Amino acid sequence: MPDMTTQAVAHQHGFGATARRDLWWLGPLATSIGLLSFVVYSTWAAFQGAYYEAGPYLSPFYSPLIFGTSEHAWIHGTPGWWPTWLPFSAALLVLWAPGGFRLTCYYYRKAYYRSIWMDPVACAVGEPRKSYWGENTLPLILMNAHRYFAYLAVIFIGVLTYDAIKSYLFTGADGAKHFGMGVGSIVLTLNPLFLGLYTFGCHSLRHLVGGKKDCFSCSSFGEARFKMWSAVSVLNRNHQLWAWVSLFGVGFSDIYVRMVAMGHWHDVRFF
Amino acid sequence: MAADNEPTSRPNNEVQPPFVHTASAPKPGTVAEALGRRDFKVWRGNALGGGYKDYTAEISAGMVVLDAVHQIQATQAGDLACRWNCKAGKCGSCSAEINGKPRLMCMTRMETLPEGTVTIQPMKAFKPIKDLVTDVSWNYEVKKKIAPFKPKAPEADGTWRMQQFEVERVQEFRKCIECFLCQDTCHVLRDHGKHEVFAGPRFFVHAAQLEMHPLDTVNREPFLKHDGGIGFCNITKCCTEVCPEHIKITDNAIIPLKERVADTYYDPLVRLWRWAFKKGEQPVEPKA
Structure with missing residues (x-):
């Protein structure tokens, strides 16, 4: 690169220094409150190891329930290799995948680089640190693994869709499964829907399904790939919106199941 | 640094101040609604240093920041340097920081700015040449x-x-x-x-x-x-x-x-x- 010495003689310096007169701090503040609230709640919920299922409802924080004692469990019991010093919670076995997907998501990177790490806290506003490495070195170079988390996130959409279908199957007095619908069924149906709108607008998926191609008409399955790329692009335009809606949706789904399981909320059954 | 983009319909002997040469100026035969005077702080200086100077400009409906800068040039600071060309947001010349936000001066309407003094600075990422002009x-x-x-x-x-x-x-x-x-x-x-x-x-x-x-x-x-x-x-x-x-x-x-x-x-x-x-x-x- 050519040499360029910036003479910032005309500008303010230091953390938060700016000539901006709008409420530039409001966005980062709201974002940090939203993100930290979710992180605190989800961490607390993940370590509870209880009240994550109520009848046909299973909290998405604990899905897939790899180890457990209920009808939702893939394997009954708890793993023998689980460390004794750590209380068992099935959520800890699965939450790393959707958590990693959101942690490395291009939208959330923007959100927390700005609101938490303040690099920069807002556009044209002074930063707290002079040093900067970007995503060139460890640990942030690991953000390039986002595509692998995206593949896992797609699998999770399938698992949560299966949970949504199961949420309509209630065990009757005769012990058999009967089709029905409660408020929880709607909550657990909206959850994978919102997650799907977020996940299928992912930048890495957009690249995978066709974005990497310069010439669709010269490629194998070019027309199909162009259609897939176009569809992902439509969702990608509102990636931020779906990121927040799905974050709220998955958090509320856990709260709903937890409250019903604890007996604080009564699940209204429509039929 | 201003390009000659005079409208062809103007009489040859008519001299107009530069601040009315804009796409957002009132049509002939109409009078722009006066919006009052606005205070400006404009950074004046070069690569060695400088500081803010205070100016005022008479604002009328539809004016953009570049119009105000040209008015200041015409009435108070003839040596104020500013790069501009098309006044239509297509040449990319009049980039500056208006109230701390990087923007085109020709595309920033005065009535969209909040009350109070308007601060105009050159772009921070590039070395200043003179006043609002930077070396890109x-x-x-x-x-x-x-x-x-x-x-x-x-x-x-x-x-x-x-x-x-x-x-x-x-x-x-x-x-x-x-x-x-x-x-x-x-x-x-x-x-x-x-x-x-x-x-x-x-x-x-x-x-x-x-x-x-x-x-x-x-x-x-x-x-x-x-x-x-x-x-x-x-x-x-x-x-x-x-x-x-x-x-x-x-x-x-x-x-x-x-x-x-x-x-x-x-x-x-x-x-x-x-x-x-x-x-x-x-x-x-x-x-x-």
Whole structure:
């Protein structure tokens, strides 16, 4: 690169220094409150190891329930290799995948680089640190693994869709499964829907399904790939919106199941 | 530095102050609604230093900040330097920072600014030459480092064919007017001064325009990873926010390029696939 010495003689310096007169701090503040609230709640919920299922409802924080004692469990019991010093919670076995997907998501990177790490806290506003490495070195170079988390996130959409279908199957007095619908069924149906709108607008998926191609008409399955790329692009335009809606949706789904399981909320059954 | 863009309908002997030469000026026969006087703080100086000076301007409906600057030039500070040309948001000359935000002066209407003194500064990411004029020549040097368009061999009839739906993606990038507001607001350049190792959003848009062209044959991933320093971008989208052409710089140019770089340099499965089946797709690394 050519040499360029910036003479910032005309500008303010230091953390938060700016000539901006709008409420530039409001966005980062709201974002940090939203993100930290979710992180605190989800961490607390993940370590509870209880009240994550109520009848046909299973909290998405604990899905897939790899180890457990209920009808939702893939394997009954708890793993023998689980460390004794750590209380068992099935959520800890699965939450790393959707958590990693959101942690490395291009939208959330923007959100927390700005609101938490303040690099920069807002556009044209002074930063707290002079040093900067970007995503060139460890640990942030690991953000390039986002595509692998995206593949896992797609699998999770399938698992949560299966949970949504199961949420309509209630065990009757005769012990058999009967089709029905409660408020929880709607909550657990909206959850994978919102997650799907977020996940299928992912930048890495957009690249995978066709974005990497310069010439669709010269490629194998070019027309199909162009259609897939176009569809992902439509969702990608509102990636931020779906990121927040799905974050709220998955958090509320856990709260709903937890409250019903604890007996604080009564699940209204429509039929 | 002002270009001569006088309207042809004006009588030859009529002299008008420069601040009425604007697309947003009132039509002939009408009187612009006076909005009162506004105070301005304009940075005056050069690469060695300077400071803010106070001015006032009479504001009428439809005026843009560039009109006010021209009024100040005409009435109070004849030596105030400001680069401008088209007054239509298409030449990219009048970039500055208005109330701390990188914007085109010709596209910022006075009535959209909050009450109080309006602060006008030159772009922070570039060395000041005089007053509001900065030295943006560094950008042109960066551009020279990006391999130009090189089409594949023409078809048998000697021509090239491409589908409209395939070039629409890169046509968005061709809207760029090189105002360099994205470069100015990018904190990698603005706050960290990494001009030697980072090309900046403008040139990622340029690289994307070439790289994603259906007929192009050059692989610019080595440039993007090494000289272009795309890894320094932490996708905070300030470039997208200030783009006067509303190019989705981050979503449509930078992130797709970061994904391509990830394919080549960071994804072991893609590297294995290419090694096994598509050896010709490996980029040529630059010489040390």
